[in-house]
Amino acid sequence: MYQLQLLLNIPKLFTSLSKIDFYSSMFKNLDLSSIPEFPSSSPGRKGYSHHAMFRAFIVMKAERFGTISDLLDYLRNNLIIAHLCGFNILKPLPSYWTFRRFINEFSHDYLTSIFQNQVNILKNMGIISGEFISMDSTPIKANTKLNNPKSFSKNKFSKDNQPKSDKDCKLGVYSASNDSSNKRYKFYWGYKNHIIVDAISGLPIAETTTPADVPDFEVALSLLEKTNKWFNLKYVNFIADKGYDVKRVYNFVRDTLHGHCFIPLNKRNSKNPPLTDDGYMVCEAGIKMLDSACPIKHPKYFNGKKHRGCTKYAIISSDYRSSINRDSLYFKAVYRLRVESERYNSRFKALDFEKAYVRNINSVSNLNTFGHITLLTVAIVAIKLGKFDEFKSLSALMQSA
Secondary structure, eight states: OHHHHHHHTOGGGOOOHHHHHHHHHHHHTOOOTTSOSSOTTOOSOOOSOHHHHHHHHHHHHHTTOOSHHHHHHHHHHOHHHHHHHTOOTTSOOOOHHHHHHHHHHSOHHHHHHHHHHHHHHHHHTTSOOOSEEEEEEEEEEOSSGGGOTTOOOTTTTOTTOOOTTOSSOEEEEEESOOOTTSOOEEEEEEEEEEEEEETTTTEEEEEEEEETTSOHHHHHHHHHHHHHHHHOOTTOEEEOOGGGOOHHHHHHHHHTSOOEEEOOOOGGGOOOOOBOTTSOEEOTTSOEETTSSOTTOOTTTBOSSSOBOOOOOOOOOOSHHHHOOTTSHHHHHHHGGGHHHHHHHHHHHTTTOSBOSSOSHHHHHHHHHHHHHHHHHHHHHHHHTTOGGGTTOHHHHHHHO
16 A cells, blocks of 8 residues: 555656556456465465466556557556556566566466356356357467568468467468458468357357367367356357358257257358249259259250250258258347357457467467456446446446546
């Protein structure tokens, strides 16, 4: 307390009261008791508190800093915030390399525990229900020159050209346009953060980071299974885009979770020809085929010899995926809730997550989870303060706290 009073009397180090109140509330609502404050096995000096380092990275994401250098500059010029993090401000703050070593080596299991605790708090508040969930992934570019548009490296997006600066990142592709009629795709080296969002509150329930080449549907199966063990996703309504249109996903949601899927068909996975309104197949010329053969006996296909007309075959399936009525008003209404994934991804990327400034998967995973914990804690603080219209707005709460 003496240190804080001392700093408040130094004008050049003054930090706005709203920032002080904001971080005081944030740290008050972060239970770090599951994290050992100091490594028990380290001999001699204890080093810096893991709790203080943890809070510092919350500051990094709340202030939307992409690099550790920006965080360190901020703490040195806002010693009150450093004090609130738990550092002894009468002594030197941790160096850049201390922060770097922490984010590289800190066990991600601790972050997962804090993340799940924040989710459960919001669940107990009645904010997160998990009745309707939406899943999506967001690309994160690795810190490599090969992602630089101005790079003239040969075959920079070849799988054989693994970046030397980051051995964990992989080659991925993402959509560079939201225009469904003119999709443009771009390659990149990096990672993907996969997020399950509560489609009612728009808050995350689970997340994980993988190299960019891991298919979304594979992550969905593992993440749903892990999440169900601690959150209980029984009877869930699972919403996702065409990238998750795989039978294994449908079957897991139905058979294990006893839920329902709201996933549009991926045309690449659908070989059936188009049908008329009354159920007949249509040939390439757009003509109704009454008997699955050439309706006009075109000489090219119906020559009276070997060929008796063009034919079409339909795959008749009775599985769960095929039985979903995607034209129903209910399906369309529920699927519209997927917009919450897009909105959350936008808020997440606003914390400066489109590019990784660290160079291994543990560091990238840790920073990603710090970002999600920050946004979950913002929601908790806003609701406890009665500011329900700000529980999804970091900037609004920071200004009004």
